[in-house]
Amino acid sequence: MKKIITILATLLAAVTAFAQSGKDLYNKYSDLDGISAVYVSPAMFRMIGKIPDIDIEDGNVDLTPIIQSMTGFYMLDAEDPGVASKLEAEVKRLLNGKKYELLFETKENGEVTRLFTAGSGSTVNSVVLVNKEASEFTLMCLEGKMDREELERILAEAAAK
């Protein structure tokens, strides 16, 4: 009996310690001082999808083909060095825990940017962008069931503008 309780307690502790997601990190950090946060909910994505006339200005990409397949967007921008390093450590753990694939990495003048995706085959479930610059750290996390080909096409279009 004691063994069973010990195993259950260990499992509980392990799961709660490693079950991190973009939403968990957002909930943890968004209210802290020195953090700028943006969250777009699944309901808001559904509302955006119903807008009949979205004006796409020059220099902007047309997201309408994939907007309805998005279910959440979290952005955390930490300017406080202490908070930034804590957030960076937690993001590292998040990216190691799930099956994230590094899509791009750029290192330039001390600034490091990485773009990760997670998903299976033709579907992308999560896109994570991390940017580290001096004492600032930015996390962007986009979740949904996005078509990989469409997403890559939009990213290429955004890069060309």
Next chain:
Amino acid sequence: MKRIQDIERMTMVDWDRIGADESLPVPKDLQVRLPRRRAVVWSIAASVAVVAGIGLSALLRTPEPKDTFTDPYLAYAAMEQAFSRMGQMVARSADIIEQSENKVTYWK
């Protein structure tokens, strides 16, 4: 064979007398019908597992954050900005690759 009504009518004295009567045969499978200690332990363990499972699912259910935008147009603009930033990053990567290719061509 006694009927239920007969058993219900029995007094405590009758029960004592039957209990003390050693001539009555004990059913051979009596052990099987009695709950075993192991079964009790496992049923308690199963209950603990169910309670822990419910607790765990409640613990892991993270609350939904509050939307930053109430206007879908503003939310769409934020998404455009996010994609623009990702695009810039892709473009910068392409630039770095191009620069390194030019360097290779120069040294050839």
